[in-house]
Amino acid sequence: MNLFHNFWDYFIPGLTTGSMYAVIAIGYTLVYGVLQLINFAHSEVFMMGGFGSLVVLSELAPQSPHGFTSVVWVIVGMIAGALVGALTAFGLEKAAYKPLRKRNAPKLVFLISAIGASFFLYNLAGKLWGRNPVPMPELYTNGEVFSVFGTPVKITQLIIIGSAVAMMIGLDLVVNRTKMGAGIRAVAQDAETAGLMGVDIDKIISRTFIIGGLLGGAAGFLYGFGISGQVWFTVGFLPGIKAFAAAVLGGIGNIRGAMLGGLLLGIVENLSSPLFGTQWIDVTAFVVLILVLMFRPTGIMGERLGRSA
Amino acid sequence: MTEAANFEKETAGSVTEAPAMLELVDLQVFYGAIQALKGINVTVRQGEVVALLGANGAGKTTTLRTISGLLQPRHGEVRLGGERIDGVPSHKVVELGIGQSPEGRRVFPVMTVLENLEMGAYRFKGVPKDDLERVLDLFPRLAERRTQLAGTLSGGEQQMLAIGRALMGRPNLLLLDEPSMGLAPLIVQQIFEIIKEINDQGTTVLLVEQNASQALQLADRGYVLETGAIVMEDDASALLSDPRVRAAYLGEGAA
Ligand SMILES: Nc1ncnc2c1ncn2[C@@H]1O[C@H](COP(=O)(O)OP(=O)(O)O)[C@@H](O)[C@H]1O
Ligand SMILES: [Mg+2]
Numbered sequence: 001m002n003l004f005h006n007f008w009d010y011f012i013p014g015l016t017t018g019s020m021y022a023v024i025a026i027g028y029t030l031v032y033g034v035l036q037l038i039n040f041a042h043s044e045v046f047m048m049g050g051f052g053s054l055v056v057l058s059e060l061a062p063q064s065p066h067g068f069t070s071v072v073w074v075i076v077g078m079i080a081g082a083l084v085g086a087l088t089a090f091g092l093e094k095a096a097y098k099p100l101r102k103r104n105a106p107k108l109v110f111l112i113s114a115i116g117a118s119f120f121l122y123n124l125a126g127k128l129w130g131r132n133p134v135p136m137p138e139l140y141t142n143g144e145v146f147s148v149f150g151t152p153v154k155i156t157q158l159i160i161i162g163s164a165v166a167m168m169i170g171l172d173l174v175v176n177r178t179k180m181g182a183g184i185r186a187v188a189q190d191a192e193t194a195g196l197m198g199v200d201i202d203k204i205i206s207r208t209f210i211i212g213g214l215l216g217g218a219a220g221f222l223y224g225f226g227i228s229g230q231v232w233f234t235v236g237f238l239p240g241i242k243a244f245a246a247a248v249l250g251g252i253g254n255i256r257g258a259m260l261g262g263l264l265l266g267i268v269e270n271l272s273s274p275l276f277g278t279q280w281i282d283v284t285a286f287v288v289l290i291l292v293l294m295f296r297p298t299g300i301m302g303e304r305l306g307r308s309a
Numbered sequence: 310m311t312e313a314a315n316f317e318k319e320t321a322g323s324v325t326e327a328p329a330m331l332e333l334v335d336l337q338v339f340y341g342a343i344q345a346l347k348g349i350n351v352t353v354r355q356g357e358v359v360a361l362l363g364a365n366g367a368g369k370t371t372t373l374r375t376i377s378g379l380l381q382p383r384h385g386e387v388r389l390g391g392e393r394i395d396g397v398p399s400h401k402v403v404e405l406g407i408g409q410s411p412e413g414r415r416v417f418p419v420m421t422v423l424e425n426l427e428m429g430a431y432r433f434k435g436v437p438k439d440d441l442e443r444v445l446d447l448f449p450r451l452a453e454r455r456t457q458l459a460g461t462l463s464g465g466e467q468q469m470l471a472i473g474r475a476l477m478g479r480p481n482l483l484l485l486d487e488p489s490m491g492l493a494p495l496i497v498q499q500i501f502e503i504i505k506e507i508n509d510q511g512t513t514v515l516l517v518e519q520n521a522s523q524a525l526q527l528a529d530r531g532y533v534l535e536t537g538a539i540v541m542e543d544d545a546s547a548l549l550s551d552p553r554v555r556a557a558y559l560g561e562g563a564a
Contacts, residue, residue, distance in 0.1 A: 179431070182420075182424065182427065182428060182431075183431070185417070185419075185420065186417055186420070186428050186431075189417045189418060189419060189420070190415055190417060192379060192399075192415075193411060193415040193417070194417075194428070195379070195398075195399040195400045196377060196379075196399055196400075196403060196409050196411065197400075197403065197428045197429055197431045197432070197474070197478065198400050198403040198404060198431045198432035198478065199400055199428075199431055200400045201400070
């Protein structure tokens with residue numbers, strides 16, 4: 001149990017899980033930014049992405065692909081997960097939130113609708129694919145690619161970290177450099193005034209859900225592919241709640257904060273396992289969250305996208 | 310209707326002949342059971358500066374918000390160039406050529422000055438260079454601070470940014486909600502001079518103010534709103550010398 005001796009053995013898996021948390025956390029934080037709403041059904045967007053990619057790969061992918069073929073099927077899985085995630089998130093907004101928004105429902109009602117939608121989705125998944133874990137088709141024989149200070153880094157870990165980083169950079173560019181991104185930021189800062197500038201708020205909200213869904217769904221695939229090896233109807237619960245914690249940790253509404261919070265949470269909880277034992281991993285994550293919020297109630301980076309008042 | 314009477318009264322004015330651009334016809338607006346506008350009639354003609362005056366809570370902001378589609382009237386009409394526009398959502402109203410600098414300025418606080426101006430041009434494909442140049446010429450202070458976050462600007466600079474942002478949408482009609490609110494007299498003076506310049510360049514202005522004296526010096530005509538009803542309307546110079554206006558809004562003697 002020597003943390004310092006085995007530092008990289010815990011750091012690399014921490015970075016891998018953390019990058020998943022980060023990508024999922026963006027979905028929570030984006031939606032919070034434009035609607036001041038915690039979309040508790042986002043964990044089910046992740047789950048549906050996992051199942052969506054699983055179904056597509058089970059149907060289409062060849063038995064134990066290798067080399068270039070593996071790369072192709074990883075990309076296919078990621079796209080399938082992203083699309084199913086986006087579709088789920090899009091439908092979620094239309095069915096569970098938009099009708100409430102049009103009636104100016106109080107915030108608590110949105111929360112209950114979110115929980116209801118979450119129940120509906122994971123029970124639907126349980127009905128469709130059973131309640132036992134379903135193995136994700138194996139796309140790689142889990143080989144070592146290189147080592148960091150003696151710690152072997154698996155190709156699946158490399159793929160997860162690499163794709164997560166790519167998605168985060170892409171998202172950051174979309175939000176900060178495109179017109180749609182400017183629309184999203186404007187709605188987050190002052191929706192009504194954004195409307196006066198000609199921004200169609202409904203369209204921006206819908207697109208925000210789609211973007212969060214693309215990322216969450218792709219993460220669902222990556223998680224099943226390289227971390228859990230399987231997908232089940234409540235697979236979203238723990239990563240979802242951790243990613244939500246990560247978003248709060250970084251400062252809810254703040255996109256770069258969500259990325260940082262996710263990475264930090266994954267690394268800290270993994271590093272804590274040799275210190276306190278693996279069974280305490282989930283506890284550590286929330287203790288860290290509470291400690292940070294005690295000293296910085298708006299999270300590490302603050303609510304940057306949100307209202308300033 | 311008082312329109313016939315108005316017409317006679319205003320024949321001396323220089324822009325009286327211009328066609329009506331904006332007409333509010335018997336406009337009634339409610340917040341739940343509370344009636345904020347009790348059937349007001351207002352006309353703004355092409356090229357005019359019209360002042361809408363009134364104390365706090367009179368219904369001025371409600372009027373502007375109804376024009377820009379943020380509120381729906383329960384009764385009455387908003388007409389632009391003769392066409393009804395009540396019921397048009399706010400993001401479409403801007404495309405009809407109505408720009409607004411809202412009450413409290415409402416700049417996007419964590420966007421730069423330049424990004425705020427770009428948001429004003431959101432309805433266009435790109436950001437028209439000419440408009441940006443024109444706005445930065447009108448407000449040299451904004452040009453100096455173009456990369457500064459809007460939330461860190463002074464109140465006067467934020468007001469300039471809110472007006473500049475509205476101009477970026479190339480409005481024919483500019484709605485200004487209390488541009489002088491909370492600003493030092495010198496800054497107010499500057500902002501009113503710029504409003505005059507904007508009007509001289511061809512933009513029609515509906516100016517909401519509590520600062521009646523400043524507004525009436527700039528305006529062609531004015532309306533006085535009291536608890537949701539128009540109680541006076543006249544040429545600006547006539548209102549400026551009206552004893553009732555002087556008593557109630559220019560702080561002279563008892564009402
Ligand atoms: N959102 C609201 N809900 C209920 N009443 C409101 C709301 N906004 C304004 N009012 C009421 O409507 C009246 C007119 O307000 P407003 O148009 O803001 O006045 P002004 O801009 O002239 O100060 C006031 O009595 C105010 O209290
Ligand atoms: Mg007001």
